[in-house]
Amino acid sequence: MSKPENDNKGSLKYGSFEASGPHAREAAEQVGELYSRISVLSSQQKSSSCSVSIHSDGPKDNSVDGTLDGIDSDDVVDSSPPRTLGVFQLAGLMYLVTAGGGYGLEPVVQAAGPFPALIGLLIVPWVWSAPQALMTAELSTLYPRDGGFVVWVEEAFGNFWGFQVGWWNFFGSLVDNALLPRLFSDYLKIFLGVSHLSIWLSWGGGIFLLLFCFILNYRGLEIVGWASVIFVVIVAIPFAILTLVGLPQSDPKVWLQWRGQRDTNWSLFWATLLWNLCGFDSAGTCAGEVKSASKTYPAAILLSCAMGLASFLLPVAACVTFAQDWDEWNDAFWPVVANRVVGGTWCGTLITLGGLASATGMLNSLMATSSRALYGMATTQLLPPELAVLHRTYKTPVRCIALVAIGTALFSVLSFEKLVEIDSVLYCIKEMLEFMALIRLRYKYPHVSRPFEIPGGLTGVWLCCSSGICCCVLMICLSGLAAFFSAMSMILIGFMLYPLAHWWIAKHEEAQMKESNVVVFDES
Known part of the structure; x- marks a missing residue:
């Protein structure tokens, strides 16, 4: 983790968090506290799903996206869910x-x-x-x-x-x-032009819907x-x-x-x-x-x-x-x-x-x-x-x-x-x-x-x-x-x-x- 950096303008930079003026020191301390807290969360996550990877330039945690230590949200490790949603x-x-x-x-x-x-x-x-x-x-x-x-x-x-x-x-x-599934059955009745569905069609449609959504979620976000x-x-x-x-x-x-x-x-x-x-x-x-x-x-x-x-x-x-x-x-x-x-x-x-x-x-x-x-x-x-x-x-x-x-x-x-x-x-x-x-x-x-x-x-x-x-x-x-x-x-x-x-x-x-x-x- 990088340390807060001073510059000639009286500002402090901590990773990509930056503050200037009279609150620069407080910002650096708060970012340090926030980073420590997120590191604790990451160590907990590691113990259950091994989602933190140690690199040569220090710990990289996917808890924060581009906000701490220059971490890029696309920099993920194999053991954590991949970042795929645009x-x-x-x-x-x-x-x-x-x-x-x-x-x-x-x-x-x-x-x-x-x-x-x-x-x-x-x-x-x-x-x-x-x-x-x-x-x-x-x-x-x-x-x-x-x-x-x-x-x-x-x-x-x-x-x-x-x-x-x-x-x-x-x-x-x-x-x-x-x-x-009930809403699905209601529109299925309208589509089929019937006043009610048989118990087999109603339950079968609900089970199919659940299985279909489960498979999509199983394959990834x-x-x-x-x-x-x-x-x-x-x-x-x-x-x-x-x-x-x-x-x-x-x-x-x-x-x-x-x-x-x-x-x-x-x-x-x-x-x-x-x-x-x-x-x-x-x-x-x-x-x-x-x-x-x-x-x-x-x-x-x-x-x-x-x-x-x-x-x-x-x-x-x-x-x-x-x-x-x-x-x-x-x-x-x-x-x-x-x-x-x-x-x-x-x-x-x-x-x-x-x-x-x-x-x-x-x-x-x-x-x-x-x-x-x-x-x-x-x-x-x-x-x-x-x-x-x-x-x-x-x-x-x-x-x-x-x-x-x-x-x-x-x-x-x-x-x-x-x-x-x-x-x-x-x-x-x-x-x-x-x-x-x-x-x-x-x-x-x-x-x-x-x-x-x-x-x-x-x-x-x-x-x-x-x-x-x-x-x-x-x-x-x-x-x-x-x-x-x-x-x-x-x-x-x-x-x-x-x-x-x-x-x-x-x-x-x-x-x-x-x-x-x-x-x-x-x-x-």
């Missing part, structure tokens, strides 16, 4: 995790009418999606290693809270993932990324056709209609809107496999946000003129309105195929992000290190991927109404903890130059986090007391699981130490 692959994965097309957004129009829906789609992304995206960009480029929010929270508040945020995400990911790009194209084409055909024929007066204060279901409106515009932090779990993360993350997030806004706002504006009975706007309504806008049935068929691709792409992407969160927990010794074993050829965390796939299959047989409400509460609590971690790390390392930094200094960070936390509180309030107290029970389970996991890991380390000890006896 801008388009990461943007595709991120888009599917957060948006996945306009599917599921229809109840926003049903609840309030087109005017509140369009205004909400214009404003809410700035106060809800943008804070998540900015947080993910800053912290993923500061800590570009697999694990994402687990690493951020663990670094800010310690092992206990790092474990809790990982547990909340694991439970929520199983609920989210298990919904997608690069394939997952390129598959995400293909799924995004399939999803985007029919909505682009709807927009191009429908907007020129739209009546702008319809955009100003709404149900009125008495008839508007604000709870459904806000819950649907907020739920469809979240999830950017999940993309941070794959940061250890992103090429040049300091450049890739900001570009991918910007591209993903633009695609998400376009795929939500424009199709709604293009189609409301053709479906002015707002009660029609329920789940899976897009194929119906597409046929009205374009004429015939071919566009509705494309929308249906897009729904199948969206469900597949979302499950594929969520399996990747949720398995990397588990992998990050294992490499930071929050879970047994056996989970961090990488495939010998593809360098993928196979055991974590298999655990997510099996959990998804088991959760698919459960009733989801209450689980989804619990999931939304846990997600919001997790998100609030991440925002607090962002604030904490800004105060912990105030003079460290970040590859990407939320503009406006501490004021900008506080505004960003306050906006995100307020939206989280709103979502929790909309979920109701029953969901809140049920979520508290899941949190208590996490509190009880932590000492068990800690005991298991300590026992494993003790066994390893005993195996590694060599006792030499004196023959005399």
Whole structure:
């Protein structure tokens, strides 16, 4: 590790972190502290997955991308997951995790009418999606290693809270993932033109979907990324056709209609809107496999946000003129309105195929992000290190991927109404903890130059986090007391699981130490 360097301008340089003026010395000390902390994380990761390689010029750790000691994100060793995701692959994965097309957004129009829906789609992304995206960009480029929010929270508040945020995400990911085979079956019914599927076709389709996504994840994140790009194209084409055909024929007066204060279901409106515009932090779990993360993350997030806004706002504006009975706007309504806008049935068929691709792409992407969160927990010794074993050829965390796939299959047989409400509460609590971690790390390392930094200094960070936390509180309030107290029970389970996991890991380390000890006896 290089030492801080002085120059004639009164600045200090520590690797690629640089500060000048009166805070140069503090910056160097904080970078040293940060580097020491990341070295500890790397030594932990080495003990479980051997991901640190010693070179002649000192230790090189893939925890930091181009930010410490001149480390390049592309300089990886054979025993760690390769950095293969570029801008388009990461943007595709991120888009599917957060948006996945306009599917599921229809109840926003049903609840309030087109005017509140369009205004909400214009404003809410700035106060809800943008804070998540900015947080993910800053912290993923500061800590570009697999694990994402687990690493951020663990670094800010310690092992206990790092474990809790990982547990909340694991439970929520199983609920989210298990919904997608059902969504796939719903669009499969529309595509086949039947009112219901046989039990064999329904279960067979779900099993095929899980196996397909498992194989893609098993082969590596690069394939997952390129598959995400293909799924995004399939999803985007029919909505682009709807927009191009429908907007020129739209009546702008319809955009100003709404149900009125008495008839508007604000709870459904806000819950649907907020739920469809979240999830950017999940993309941070794959940061250890992103090429040049300091450049890739900001570009991918910007591209993903633009695609998400376009795929939500424009199709709604293009189609409301053709479906002015707002009660029609329920789940899976897009194929119906597409046929009205374009004429015939071919566009509705494309929308249906897009729904199948969206469900597949979302499950594929969520399996990747949720398995990397588990992998990050294992490499930071929050879970047994056996989970961090990488495939010998593809360098993928196979055991974590298999655990997510099996959990998804088991959760698919459960009733989801209450689980989804619990999931939304846990997600919001997790998100609030991440925002607090962002604030904490800004105060912990105030003079460290970040590859990407939320503009406006501490004021900008506080505004960003306050906006995100307020939206989280709103979502929790909309979920109701029953969901809140049920979520508290899941949190208590996490509190009880932590000492068990800690005991298991300590026992494993003790066994390893005993195996590694060599006792030499004196023959005399």
